[in-house]
Amino acid sequence: MKIQFEHAWDISITQAQELQYKLAHQVICTDSFSNIQLVAGVDVAYSKETDELIAAVVVLESATLKVIESVTIKEKATFPYIPGLFSFRELPPLLKALESIKTRPDLIICDGQGYAHPRRFGLACHLGIIFNIPTIGCGKTKLLGEYCSVGNLRGDHTPLLHDNEVIGNVLRTQNNVKPVFVSIGHKISLKSACEWVLKLAPKYRLPETTRQADQLVNTVLKTQ
């Protein structure tokens, strides 16, 4: 898969924040896709022992959830973990992994936030802009925002608010299981994003894309 937009990664914290403000204008928050047949899940794990990041990409056929392709990449971490600047730590290895896959997915589900971010530019948005591809942010915990209690049944959801703005949805993917935090990445509406997360999570809390990418990075982490 080919990168559509490049920028420097060896930058200061201030420059990174300025870049987020600048790129946030380019995010498209309406459905800009036709047929979604291939969906990809991405995840990154950190190995304390080797100070390396392990990035994994798994491409699934959306209709059958069958694995089409998967790849992992190991790389030294070059940026610290700072809430709000997550993408500057995790994207470099993830870009390499995505560049190496042969099939271009129609949608990428990210482990982390998208629009639900202090500068409205979480990892999912960043990845979407770089590859000019529809992305969804699906986090296990929230970065910021307030919300009312969510119903206990699969499909129940409530808006995630910040500064009088709906920045995402808190979505229950399974009955009586902790909800996930869904937000726009790029080229998709919040409504469609939730529908896809729900569709891709028929049995577990997380969408199959994320779950399989998670599984893959953990296998590599144990194997080394």
Added chain:
DNA sequence: GCGACAG
């Protein structure tokens, strides 16, 4: 000053 803070 204190708590919150994607992974």
Added chain:
DNA sequence: ATCTTGTCGC
């Protein structure tokens, strides 16, 4: 992320 018992809120 990862380490982990009893404790707290609904």
